[in-house]
Amino acid sequence: MTVNVAGRLGNLMGEYATVYGLARLNGYQAYILPKMHEQLSKIFKIQLPVLNQEVADHINWTDYTIRNFMSPEYKNIQGEYVKLTGYPCSWNFYDYLRDEIFKEFSFHEWIKEESYAYLAKVRGNKKNVTFVGVHVRRGDYVKIMENKDGVVGDKEYLQKAMDYFRNKYQNPIFVVASNGMDWCKENINNSVGDVHFAGDGIEGSPARDFALLVHCNHTIMTIGTFGFWVGYMTGGETVYLANFSLTDFRPYRRMINAAFYLPEWIGIPANLSHLLKKDNS
Secondary structure: OEEOOOOOHHHHHHHHHHHHHHHHHHOOOOOEOHHHHHHHOOOEOOOOOEOOHHHHHOOOOEEEEOOOOOOHHHHOOOOOOEEEEOOOOOHHHOHHHHHHHHHHOOEOHHHHHHHHHHHHHHHOOOOOOEEEEEEEOOOHHHHHHHHOOEOOOOHHHHHHHHHHHHHHOOOEEEEEEEOOHHHHHHHOOOOOOOEEEHHHHOOOOHHHHHHHHHOOOEEEEOOOHHHHHHHHHHOOOEEEEOOOEOOOOHHHHHHHOOOOOOOOOEEEOOOOHHHHHHHHO
């Protein structure tokens, strides 16, 4: 069994974990393709064997589309050579092997050391600090969600999410990473001085940002699979955007049900009233 290679870091992690979990569940040997290995092995100590691309191109695969919920059929997959397709992003496919998944996504030592050193510098002389990683997905999502009567995580949501941790922990430090750092610096309230913009507010590489956020204690995410994997790998508490669109937008439908968010995570809804006014005007 193998899996298609599509999307960026969060999607690739979801695809890897899904083929890992469903292959084990159905008695297959899981393989990954060279393109996936090239991307993930730079960051993690992944161990699944790599299938030579030329060999893969000559195999008569049975394509098996994976949707974003754990259907009973996924426990009885048939076929000699199976390729999982789609954009699987449900923890139901692999969470029963959570410890093994964490081991697969173990960071290389130099990445861990870099993250710990960075956070130590941010901490400075402060005692009993609680780090909260904040991932704000913007980029292409901004235009997509505007066209679908949605938001990607607005100023009000982020304030509520950060206040949740401020009210619970004595010395929180919020480490913000985003592909829209200018927006974050303009819209995230840092009046009490507990917000740190990663890379001095300059957008960094996805791998560096991911590792930094995962080495925090807790997570605030907006939307997207990158934010999901930050929360999943970090452990601790995860706050997520519980609603973000007025429309039944199919690619994001998976992100508003129990198949995407873990049941113990904490949802805070966005204020969509301005979108309702726009629709009624």
